[in-house]
Amino acid sequence: MGSLAGGVGARxxxxxxxxxxxxxxxxxxxxxxGKWPAEVTARLDLVFADAPFPAEGKSDVHGIFEPPYYEWFQFDKGFTEYRNFDKCLAYIEELMIKEGPFDGLMGFSQVTRLGSPLP
Structure with missing residues (x-):
């Protein structure tokens, strides 16, 4: 297994x-x-972005974490039709241009549907 240690001034x-x-x-x-070992997070440059759309409904984390809450895109009850999906992809591409370059993408939940169409 490789070392995460990097030399002085290593990116x-x-x-x-x-x-x-x-x-x-x-x-x-x-x-x-807050949950990952500090030895790991100290060796990574993590950029946390908000989704482009305010949440249209109640968040499952309401009462645990304070608002605001966001969504990447919207969908119907059957998860068969999506709204604003193209706008979301354009937003993420713009983030990648403005804040990048990036070595990787880490996503959770709704955003896992976005990984394959991204450049």
Whole structure:
């Protein structure tokens, strides 16, 4: 297994971190940085972004984490039709251009549906 130690001045791997459905970048930051070993997070450059759309309904984390809450796109009850999916992809591509380059993408929940169409 390789070492995570990197030399002096070594560039840390940079990851774009995309939160789950009706949460936020700040919530994901608290979940990751607060739970992962500090030895790991100190060696990574984690960029936590908020989704482009305010949540249209109640968040499952309401009462655990404070708002605001966001969603990446919207869908019907059967999960067969999506709204704003193209706008979401364009938003993430813009994030990648403005905040990148990135070495990887970390996503949770709703955002896992986005991974394959991204460049």
């Amino acid at each position: 840390r791997p940079r990851f774009l971190c995309l939160h789950g459905f009706r949460t936020s970048g700040e919530i994901m930051r608290k979940q990751v940085v």
